[in-house]
Amino acid sequence: MQYxxxxxxxxxxxxxxxxKGVLKQLRTTIxxxxxxxxxxxxxxxxxxYYVPHSVYPNGYHCDPKTPLPFMSFASQKHSINLYHxxxxxxxxxxxxxxxxxxxxxxxxxxxxxxxxxxxxLEDIPFELIGAxxxxxxxxxxxxxxxxxxxxx
Numbered sequence: 001m002q003y004x005x006x007x008x009x010x011x012x013x014x015x016x017x018x019x020k021g022v023l024k025q026l027r028t029t030i031x032x033x034x035x036x037x038x039x040x041x042x043x044x045x046x047x048x049y050y051v052p053h054s055v056y057p058n059g060y061h062c063d064p065k066t067p068l069p070f071m072s073f074a075s076q077k078h079s080i081n082l083y084h085x086x087x088x089x090x091x092x093x094x095x096x097x098x099x100x101x102x103x104x105x106x107x108x109x110x111x112x113x114x115x116x117x118x119x120x121l122e123d124i125p126f127e128l129i130g131a132x133x134x135x136x137x138x139x140x141x142x143x144x145x146x147x148x149x150x151x152x
Contacts (some may be wrong), residue, residue, distance in 0.1 A: 002045050003015070003045060003075070005042050005045070007041070008042065008047045011023075011042060011046070011047050012024060012047075015075045016075075019075050019080065019121065022121045023047075023075060025124075025126060026080070026082075026124065026129065027047060027073075029126045030049060030071070030129065030130075032130065033130040033131075033133035034049060034133055035134065035136070035137045035138055036137075037051065037055050037137070037139070038050065038051060038138050039052045039067070043066065043067070043069055043072060044072065045074070046072040046073060046074040046083075047072060047073055047074070048070075048071070048072035049070050050067040050068055050069050051067055051070060051138055051141065052067050053067055055142075056142055061149055068141075068142070068145060069085060070086070070138075071083060071085065071086070078119060079119045080124065081116065081118070082116045082129065083114050083116075084114055084116070084132060085114055085145075086135070086136040086141060086144070087116075087132075088113045088114035089144045089148060090144060093132075093136065096135070097128075097132055100128055100131070101125065103128075104125035104127060105125045106123070
């Protein structure tokens with residue numbers, strides 16, 4: 001499901017009532033743990049966290065007008081999805097998350113390259129997501145991103 005929102009609050013106000021509380025809690029978890037340098041806003045029609053142009057003027061290589069994306073979340077038809085670019089780009093972070101997940105959630109991890117899908121709202125591991133959010137600084141994300149771009 002796509003929402004046309006101008007702010008994180010506007011996005012949350014548009015989702016079905018039964019998801020609003022979970023999305024508010026997820027947003028609070030991320031904002032509380034987000035390292036300095038990242039900003040929150042709407043990016044790719046989701047609530048997103050990114051490196052603003054004031055910190056990284058080059059922006060995202062696919063569209064330099066877009067700030068450098070880092071993580072985001074969205075209410076989809078059958079799940080709430082969390083996207084984390086660091087999990088995709090950093091194998092150590094990926095492995096840490098995959099190994100830590102069973103300690104926080106009884107259900108099997110449903111994960112793509114950078115997408116973690118939560119089909120059962122009561123099983124979202126907020127504590128683990130907070131720890132994941134803290135794991136990568138803005139400077140570290142920029143360095144990983146730039147090294148990947150140079151390889152390509």
